Amino acid sequence: MQRRDFFSRRNTSPIILLVALAIVAGAVAIGVFGRRLEERAAQTMIPLGDIADAARQIQARMQFEAIHRQIDAAPPTRAELATIIDASLKSEWRPPNLATSEFVPILAGPVEMPGESVGVVILFERLGDLNDRFLTIFVMNDNGQFATFDEYGKIEPLIAVRSIMELDDQTNPNSGATLAFSDGALLFIVRADDMTTLDEIRGALGAP
Numbered sequence: 001m002q003r004r005d006f007f008s009r010r011n012t013s014p015i016i017l018l019v020a021l022a023i024v025a026g027a028v029a030i031g032v033f034g035r036r037l038e039e040r041a042a043q044t045m046i047p048l049g050d051i052a053d054a055a056r057q058i059q060a061r062m063q064f065e066a067i068h069r070q071i072d073a074a075p076p077t078r079a080e081l082a083t084i085i086d087a088s089l090k091s092e093w094r095p096p097n098l099a100t101s102e103f104v105p106i107l108a109g110p111v112e113m114p115g116e117s118v119g120v121v122i123l124f125e126r127l128g129d130l131n132d133r134f135l136t137i138f139v140m141n142d143n144g145q146f147a148t149f150d151e152y153g154k155i156e157p158l159i160a161v162r163s164i165m166e167l168d169d170q171t172n173p174n175s176g177a178t179l180a181f182s183d184g185a186l187l188f189i190v191r192a193d194d195m196t197t198l199d200e201i202r203g204a205l206g207a208p
Contacts, residue, residue, distance in 0.1 A: 046115035
């Protein structure tokens with residue numbers, strides 16, 4: 001049998017050779033730049049974990065302020081809340097009435113979260129509770145920039161039909177907890193002292 005030596009044959013068409021090299025070069029480019037584009041896309045996403053960590057820190061500061069505020073300090077009115085929301089979010093969303101759960105807003109204002117996401121934070125306090133029970137709602141515009149991680153550690157956009165609820169301390173069922181969900185236009189991060197409170201008010205929040 002005659003051995004075919006493709007490297008030593010002199011009748012190989014230069015055009016065919018150039019086409020082959022172009023195909024190989026294209027494959028290499030897709031492999032390298034495709035990965036870089038994926039990494040760049042991941043860098044533009046904001047992990048919900050970063051948002052939740054920032055929310056915990058902001059909530060702690062607001063609770064400290066609330067505990068030490070003047071007794072006669074006036075809580076924000078619904079009109080004042082609407083003004084803050086309109087200015088920060090350019091949205092018609094309004095905070096739910098949580099009176100049936102005895103939560104009333106006591107502090108509110110604009111807030112800047114990771115990824116330069118400007119939002120609104122509202123701190124609620126439970127009336128008649130001597131233990132200073134609080135609930136905090138963070139609201140940000142959702143332009144598809146928020147992400148979670150799947151079971152394999154791959155980053156993926158947060159979808160509007162999903163809500164995530166986690167304890168701060170997985171070993172302590174009575175620890176603080178966070179609820180995160182999106183309605184497609186707004187991202188909601190809700191912080192409470194326990195999971196029971198989140199379950200109690202999630203329907204009023206419109207969480208899926």
